[in-house]
Amino acid sequence: MAEYKAPLRDIRFVLNEVFKADELWASLPELAEVVDAETADAILEEGAKLTARELAPLNRSGDEEGARWDNGDVTTPAGFKEAFTTYAEGGWVGLAGNPEYGGMGMPKMLSVQFEEMMYSANNSFTLYPTLTAGACLALNAHASDELKEAYLPNMYAGVWSGSMCLTEPHSGTDLGIIRTKAEPQTDGSYSVTGTKIFITGGEHDLNENIIHLVLAKLPDAPKGPRGISLFLVPKILVNEDGSLGERNGVSCGSIEHKMGIKASATCVMNFDDAKGYLVGEVNKGLAAMFTMMNYERLSIGIQGLGCSEMSYQSALEYAKERIQGRSATGATQPDKAADPILVHPDVRRMLLNIKATTEAGRAFSTYVAKQLDLSKYSENADEKANAEALVALLTPIAKAFFTDVGLENCIQGQQVFGGHGYIREWGQEQLVRDVRIAQIYEGTNGIQALDLMGRKTVANGGKFFAGFAREVKTFMESSNTGKMAEFNAPLADALKNMETLTAWVIDNAANNPNEVGAASVEYLHVFGYTAYAYMWALMAKTAQDQLAAGTEEESFYLGKLTTARYFYKRLLPRIHSLSQAVMSGADPLFELGDDQF
Structure with missing residues (x-):
């Protein structure tokens, strides 16, 4: 099995040269x-190590x-706790976190590169800190100053972790029918009671x-969904001075026995009159x-x-070393x-096939991250609004297409x-098992497709797509040279096909609502x-x-150009069928x- 080496x-080609x-x-x-x-560059080097x-x-x-689960306690595999300590001490949990509370404040364009390295190296481990980073994001955006001051510093430091508790035994995609209840208390807190399932990192020893x-x-x-509130519920209550107090009414009832990501604890979490705080x-x-969730989906x-x-x-390593037959x-x-x-x-x-789609995917993840950065940091109102529209449009594509192709x-x-x-020792069968879940959690890929087609396209008459199309056309106009013709011409045809397809679905959905899902x-x-x-045109x-x-x-x-040609000749034609x-x-x-089924 090849030893992982960060590409x-x-x-750097994508980050520094293509997107500058x-x-x-x-x-x-x-x-x-x-x-x-x-x-x-220093962060990338250290991340690779x-x-x-x-x-x-x-x-x-x-x-x-x-x-492993034992009477409510979850133990991660040997070496995980030590590796997490090293990870946390390096400040990696708060890489893109708010500096006001101890984060490093790095842009999403940089953090997605590190996330790719982590997922390449160890899927199960990566889920623990990425869920914490996502929880920090939600708290930073929506929690009160008091909650942010009390929880974010230790979460960014990796001293505390975070989890996201949505799904219930009877309620997956349809969150509007959740049964978990929150009762207001006289001290301003809430008593939370209910059961959540499929909770990544709901319990562990890290x-x-x-x-x-x-x-x-x-x-x-x-x-329905209009009646859902969000609560911060700590496993161990936090005293006013920041020290840890009593155990809260939170327990892990079991962990799932899964096809893959076996070192990641997927928990059944029980909340029994647990003290929580409104976010x-x-x-x-x-x-x-x-x-x-939008960041988690990316x-x-x-x-x-x-x-x-x-x-x-x-x-690739195996193909270069394994000898069989003659050319x-x-x-x-x-x-x-x-x-x-x-x-x-x-x-x-x-x-x-793997090389062409992986390199295009890396460029696309950077492109989506660029829009996230612009939507968060740009001081130009039009630029900010355009970026927000692209984020809404492209996030379901990034989640579903990356993982289907993955x-x-x-x-x-x-x-x-x-x-x-x-055979297990070569590592490939584990990759197949580990990657399979990515099409299922954080909203199944069918739901992502429905979101793209229904909410992000049909519902607004293709407005978001039109913005994306304008950008592609602007690029083709600005790069309309003889050398780029081999890429721009088929790209123009593919874009025209998308415009035709988008208009067809919008028109037909007006008479038959099933056309959206179909x-x-x-x-x-x-x-x-x-x-x-x-992406390949930009790279070419x-x-x-x-x-x-x-x-x-x-x-x-030259390798980039040759791979671009391969994508255009052998993979892009799939759009027609x-x-x-x-x-x-x-x-x-x-x-x-x-x-008849």
């Missing part, structure tokens, strides 16, 4: 105070041992306290929680991206019994190994491939500029009677 050259992050940060006063190119040396070595052993963000309803709350406004908890998308990168590294054009290693399997077209196809890429990497890919998954994939084509233009200027890294940039499926309409889904 720093590729990360340092120039963007310098233009945003709040970021200009905390980060520059030198700082970012941490993930390779501390996290990756625990990946397989953590899977073999798994998290640090001294866990701060749960819990969705619950007040006794007089309106029915934000009464009956507006879902909006507050979605502040966290993070979970990056889980698919990170697994793809690790699958590629392992499969169809003649032996490449006549002095050996056979040639490396890298000579075979099908092996190259699988590796190039599973495909992990399976393709496994296939490169042949029979060895099915089109959603294929539409998201068409959008994903089209967005990746835009950058590579061409570097080659034209003269560079000592000619092979690197997917588009045909969308335009076949909803009727084929409903012609079969329920009794």
